[in-house]
Amino acid sequence: MLFARSSFGTAVLLLTARNIARHKRTMAEERLKTVMGHLQGGSMTNLMKVWEEKTLFDDVNKRLSSNSSNSETYYRYTLDDPHLSKEQRDFYEDNGFLVIRRLVNQADLDKYKHRFQEIAEGR
Incomplete structure (x- = not known):
């Protein structure tokens, strides 16, 4: 019985840690999308253009390499x-x-x- 409780507790902690990691990753992705949206003018069409065409990244890379x-x-x-x-x-x-x-x-x-x-x- 003690072993079963310990395994259950470990499984809960492991699942919780995975959910937290996934949530943090999702939050970071959302923050990045928000920042990119602001840089492109804030509209949803501009945000989609960033992800599809990578125009912002190209411009930033050109600046860094220039x-x-x-x-x-x-x-x-x-x-x-x-x-x-x-x-x-x-x-x-x-x-x-x-x-x-x-x-x-x-x-x-x-x-x-x-x-x-x-x-x-x-x-």
Whole structure:
């Protein structure tokens, strides 16, 4: 009876360890898919394109293998795509954020500011 309990306990621990390992692997895969989705613009079609065409990996590999002495500007944090101008890419590379003027109109900003102040004051 003691042997049976010990074997059962060992089997439960082994199965639990396998499930945890599988869960961690799945979580890591999901995190990678999420990061890739963000890098490609966040939409599901872009995410699928990453896995099917490997375009992101090709671009990263080209960057890693390229020489920094090229006449072409080297961008570390942004991909070459039509959504950002060269000036926006340069600014992002230098500062880590973008400034997009008049993205939200002033009336909305004032409304959000007022509501934030109410929340901060507990009203």
